[in-house]
Amino acid sequence: MKLMDFILADKHRYSSEPTGFWKIYWSYEGFRFTVWLRICQETRKKKITKYTIFPIAKLVYKHYKYKFGYDIPYDRDIGPGLLIFHIGGVVFSPKSCGKNVTISQNTTVGMTVHEGIKEFPILGDNVYLAPGSAVIGGVKVGNNVAIGTNAVLTKSAPDNSVIVGIPGKVISYNGAQEYINNPYE
Known part of the structure:
Protein backbone atom coordinates (compact mmCIF):
# COMPACT_ATOMS: atom_id res chain seq x y z
CA MET A 1 0.00 0.00 0.00
CA LYS A 2 1.03 3.57 -0.58
CA LEU A 3 1.16 6.31 2.04
CA MET A 4 -2.09 7.93 0.95
CA ASP A 5 -3.89 4.55 1.01
CA PHE A 6 -2.89 4.06 4.66
CA ILE A 7 -3.98 7.58 5.60
CA LEU A 8 -7.33 7.23 3.84
CA ALA A 9 -7.90 3.82 5.47
CA ASP A 10 -7.24 5.42 8.87
CA LYS A 11 -9.58 8.32 8.01
CA HIS A 12 -12.33 5.85 7.08
CA ARG A 13 -12.22 4.39 10.60
CA TYR A 14 -13.09 7.80 12.08
CA SER A 15 -15.93 8.48 9.65
CA SER A 16 -17.35 6.39 6.82
CA GLU A 17 -19.29 9.44 5.62
CA PRO A 18 -17.85 11.34 2.64
CA THR A 19 -16.47 13.92 5.07
CA GLY A 20 -13.56 16.08 3.97
CA PHE A 21 -10.04 15.15 4.97
CA TRP A 22 -9.36 18.40 6.82
CA LYS A 23 -12.57 18.20 8.85
CA ILE A 24 -11.54 14.76 10.16
CA TYR A 25 -7.93 15.91 10.60
CA TRP A 26 -8.89 18.82 12.85
CA SER A 27 -11.75 16.99 14.62
CA TYR A 28 -9.87 13.90 15.83
CA GLU A 29 -6.54 14.11 17.64
CA GLY A 30 -5.88 10.41 17.06
CA PHE A 31 -6.18 10.84 13.31
CA ARG A 32 -3.97 13.93 13.32
CA PHE A 33 -1.27 11.96 15.14
CA THR A 34 -1.71 8.96 12.85
CA VAL A 35 -1.21 11.06 9.71
CA TRP A 36 2.22 12.14 10.93
CA LEU A 37 3.05 8.63 12.15
CA ARG A 38 2.32 7.34 8.63
CA ILE A 39 4.34 10.12 6.99
CA CYS A 40 7.33 9.26 9.23
CA GLN A 41 6.93 5.54 8.48
CA GLU A 42 7.08 6.17 4.74
CA THR A 43 9.58 9.03 4.41
CA ARG A 44 12.28 7.39 6.54
CA LYS A 45 12.58 4.53 4.01
CA LYS A 46 13.69 6.42 0.89
CA LYS A 47 17.05 8.12 0.60
CA ILE A 48 15.73 11.38 -0.87
CA THR A 49 12.92 11.84 1.68
CA LYS A 50 14.97 10.54 4.62
CA TYR A 51 17.04 13.75 4.60
CA THR A 52 14.39 16.20 3.41
CA ILE A 53 10.80 15.46 4.47
CA PHE A 54 11.45 12.99 7.30
CA PRO A 55 13.18 15.43 9.71
CA ILE A 56 10.27 17.89 9.45
CA ALA A 57 7.65 15.13 9.71
CA LYS A 58 9.46 13.74 12.77
CA LEU A 59 9.27 17.14 14.50
CA VAL A 60 5.50 17.36 13.94
CA TYR A 61 5.10 13.69 14.97
CA LYS A 62 7.00 14.31 18.22
CA HIS A 63 4.95 17.43 18.92
CA TYR A 64 1.69 15.48 18.68
CA LYS A 65 3.20 12.50 20.50
CA TYR A 66 3.83 14.57 23.62
CA LYS A 67 0.78 16.81 23.25
CA PHE A 68 -1.68 13.89 23.03
CA GLY A 69 0.19 11.28 25.11
CA TYR A 70 0.63 8.65 22.39
CA ASP A 71 3.82 6.58 22.55
CA ILE A 72 3.66 4.75 19.21
CA PRO A 73 7.00 4.27 17.44
CA TYR A 74 6.93 5.02 13.72
CA ASP A 75 9.23 2.08 12.96
CA ARG A 76 6.54 -0.52 13.74
CA ASP A 77 4.59 -2.49 11.15
CA ILE A 78 1.06 -1.16 11.68
CA GLY A 79 -1.66 -2.15 9.22
CA PRO A 80 -4.22 0.19 7.65
CA GLY A 81 -7.28 1.40 9.52
CA LEU A 82 -5.66 2.43 12.82
CA LEU A 83 -8.12 4.16 15.16
CA ILE A 84 -7.05 5.86 18.40
Whole structure:
Protein backbone atom coordinates (compact mmCIF):
# COMPACT_ATOMS: atom_id res chain seq x y z
CA MET A 1 0.00 0.00 0.00
CA LYS A 2 1.03 3.57 -0.58
CA LEU A 3 1.16 6.31 2.04
CA MET A 4 -2.09 7.93 0.95
CA ASP A 5 -3.89 4.55 1.01
CA PHE A 6 -2.89 4.06 4.66
CA ILE A 7 -3.98 7.58 5.60
CA LEU A 8 -7.33 7.23 3.84
CA ALA A 9 -7.90 3.82 5.47
CA ASP A 10 -7.24 5.42 8.87
CA LYS A 11 -9.58 8.32 8.01
CA HIS A 12 -12.33 5.85 7.08
CA ARG A 13 -12.22 4.39 10.60
CA TYR A 14 -13.09 7.80 12.08
CA SER A 15 -15.93 8.48 9.65
CA SER A 16 -17.35 6.39 6.82
CA GLU A 17 -19.29 9.44 5.62
CA PRO A 18 -17.85 11.34 2.64
CA THR A 19 -16.47 13.92 5.07
CA GLY A 20 -13.56 16.08 3.97
CA PHE A 21 -10.04 15.15 4.97
CA TRP A 22 -9.36 18.40 6.82
CA LYS A 23 -12.57 18.20 8.85
CA ILE A 24 -11.54 14.76 10.16
CA TYR A 25 -7.93 15.91 10.60
CA TRP A 26 -8.89 18.82 12.85
CA SER A 27 -11.75 16.99 14.62
CA TYR A 28 -9.87 13.90 15.83
CA GLU A 29 -6.54 14.11 17.64
CA GLY A 30 -5.88 10.41 17.06
CA PHE A 31 -6.18 10.84 13.31
CA ARG A 32 -3.97 13.93 13.32
CA PHE A 33 -1.27 11.96 15.14
CA THR A 34 -1.71 8.96 12.85
CA VAL A 35 -1.21 11.06 9.71
CA TRP A 36 2.22 12.14 10.93
CA LEU A 37 3.05 8.63 12.15
CA ARG A 38 2.32 7.34 8.63
CA ILE A 39 4.34 10.12 6.99
CA CYS A 40 7.33 9.26 9.23
CA GLN A 41 6.93 5.54 8.48
CA GLU A 42 7.08 6.17 4.74
CA THR A 43 9.58 9.03 4.41
CA ARG A 44 12.28 7.39 6.54
CA LYS A 45 12.58 4.53 4.01
CA LYS A 46 13.69 6.42 0.89
CA LYS A 47 17.05 8.12 0.60
CA ILE A 48 15.73 11.38 -0.87
CA THR A 49 12.92 11.84 1.68
CA LYS A 50 14.97 10.54 4.62
CA TYR A 51 17.04 13.75 4.60
CA THR A 52 14.39 16.20 3.41
CA ILE A 53 10.80 15.46 4.47
CA PHE A 54 11.45 12.99 7.30
CA PRO A 55 13.18 15.43 9.71
CA ILE A 56 10.27 17.89 9.45
CA ALA A 57 7.65 15.13 9.71
CA LYS A 58 9.46 13.74 12.77
CA LEU A 59 9.27 17.14 14.50
CA VAL A 60 5.50 17.36 13.94
CA TYR A 61 5.10 13.69 14.97
CA LYS A 62 7.00 14.31 18.22
CA HIS A 63 4.95 17.43 18.92
CA TYR A 64 1.69 15.48 18.68
CA LYS A 65 3.20 12.50 20.50
CA TYR A 66 3.83 14.57 23.62
CA LYS A 67 0.78 16.81 23.25
CA PHE A 68 -1.68 13.89 23.03
CA GLY A 69 0.19 11.28 25.11
CA TYR A 70 0.63 8.65 22.39
CA ASP A 71 3.82 6.58 22.55
CA ILE A 72 3.66 4.75 19.21
CA PRO A 73 7.00 4.27 17.44
CA TYR A 74 6.93 5.02 13.72
CA ASP A 75 9.23 2.08 12.96
CA ARG A 76 6.54 -0.52 13.74
CA ASP A 77 4.59 -2.49 11.15
CA ILE A 78 1.06 -1.16 11.68
CA GLY A 79 -1.66 -2.15 9.22
CA PRO A 80 -4.22 0.19 7.65
CA GLY A 81 -7.28 1.40 9.52
CA LEU A 82 -5.66 2.43 12.82
CA LEU A 83 -8.12 4.16 15.16
CA ILE A 84 -7.05 5.86 18.40
CA PHE A 85 -9.89 6.84 20.72
CA HIS A 86 -9.32 9.63 23.23
CA ILE A 87 -6.19 11.42 24.32
CA GLY A 88 -3.64 10.06 26.71
CA GLY A 89 -1.80 7.16 28.15
CA VAL A 90 -1.28 5.11 24.99
CA VAL A 91 1.85 2.97 24.80
CA PHE A 92 1.65 0.89 21.64
CA SER A 93 4.75 -0.98 20.55
CA PRO A 94 3.87 -4.31 18.94
CA LYS A 95 6.22 -6.18 16.64
CA SER A 96 3.43 -5.92 14.08
CA CYS A 97 -0.33 -5.53 13.88
CA GLY A 98 -2.93 -6.09 11.23
CA LYS A 99 -5.66 -3.85 9.88
CA ASN A 100 -8.46 -2.17 11.83
CA VAL A 101 -6.83 -2.03 15.25
CA THR A 102 -8.72 0.16 17.74
CA ILE A 103 -6.78 1.65 20.65
CA SER A 104 -8.50 3.20 23.67
CA GLN A 105 -7.01 5.48 26.32
CA ASN A 106 -4.51 4.20 28.91
CA THR A 107 -3.69 1.15 26.79
CA THR A 108 -0.34 -0.63 26.80
CA VAL A 109 1.01 -3.00 24.18
CA GLY A 110 4.62 -3.58 25.04
CA MET A 111 7.60 -5.84 25.33
CA THR A 112 9.12 -7.98 28.00
CA VAL A 113 12.69 -9.22 28.27
CA HIS A 114 13.28 -12.95 28.78
CA GLU A 115 16.87 -14.17 29.11
CA GLY A 116 18.15 -10.96 27.51
CA ILE A 117 15.82 -11.18 24.49
CA LYS A 118 13.15 -8.55 23.86
CA GLU A 119 9.75 -10.06 23.03
CA PHE A 120 7.04 -7.93 21.41
CA PRO A 121 3.36 -8.79 20.90
CA ILE A 122 1.93 -9.53 17.44
CA LEU A 123 -1.65 -8.40 16.85
CA GLY A 124 -3.95 -9.70 14.12
CA ASP A 125 -6.70 -7.91 12.20
CA ASN A 126 -9.74 -6.30 13.84
CA VAL A 127 -8.36 -6.12 17.39
CA TYR A 128 -10.09 -3.92 19.96
CA LEU A 129 -8.12 -2.71 22.99
CA ALA A 130 -10.50 -1.38 25.66
CA PRO A 131 -9.51 1.39 28.11
CA GLY A 132 -6.74 0.35 30.47
CA SER A 133 -6.00 -2.95 28.73
CA ALA A 134 -2.48 -4.32 28.45
CA VAL A 135 -0.87 -6.84 26.11
CA ILE A 136 2.59 -7.73 27.32
CA GLY A 137 5.43 -9.81 25.91
CA GLY A 138 5.84 -12.13 22.95
CA VAL A 139 2.19 -13.10 22.69
CA LYS A 140 0.12 -13.50 19.54
CA VAL A 141 -3.34 -11.96 19.47
CA GLY A 142 -5.52 -13.53 16.79
CA ASN A 143 -7.95 -11.86 14.41
CA ASN A 144 -11.21 -10.32 15.63
CA VAL A 145 -10.19 -10.23 19.31
CA ALA A 146 -11.61 -7.90 21.98
CA ILE A 147 -9.47 -7.24 25.05
CA GLY A 148 -11.63 -5.86 27.87
CA THR A 149 -11.23 -2.92 30.18
CA ASN A 150 -8.20 -3.28 32.47
CA ALA A 151 -7.48 -6.81 31.20
CA VAL A 152 -3.83 -7.90 31.21
CA LEU A 153 -2.99 -10.36 28.46
CA THR A 154 0.26 -12.27 28.95
CA LYS A 155 -0.61 -15.38 26.89
CA SER A 156 -1.63 -15.74 23.27
CA ALA A 157 -5.30 -15.24 22.39
CA PRO A 158 -7.10 -17.26 19.68
CA ASP A 159 -9.20 -15.77 16.88
CA ASN A 160 -12.64 -14.37 17.80
CA SER A 161 -11.96 -14.39 21.53
CA VAL A 162 -13.08 -11.90 24.17
CA ILE A 163 -10.48 -11.46 26.93
CA VAL A 164 -11.13 -10.07 30.42
CA GLY A 165 -9.45 -10.07 33.81
CA ILE A 166 -5.99 -10.19 35.33
CA PRO A 167 -4.47 -12.36 34.00
CA GLY A 168 -6.52 -12.22 30.80
CA LYS A 169 -8.84 -15.16 30.20
CA VAL A 170 -11.12 -16.02 27.31
CA ILE A 171 -14.77 -15.61 28.34
CA SER A 172 -16.38 -16.05 24.92
CA TYR A 173 -15.77 -16.40 21.22
CA ASN A 174 -18.05 -13.57 20.14
CA GLY A 175 -15.06 -11.58 18.85
CA ALA A 176 -14.63 -7.84 18.42
CA GLN A 177 -16.99 -7.12 15.51
CA GLU A 178 -19.34 -4.93 17.56
CA TYR A 179 -16.41 -2.76 18.68
CA ILE A 180 -14.74 -2.28 15.29
CA ASN A 181 -16.55 0.65 13.71
CA ASN A 182 -16.14 1.44 10.01
CA PRO A 183 -13.67 -1.38 9.27
CA TYR A 184 -11.35 -0.87 6.36
CA GLU A 185 -11.77 -3.71 3.88
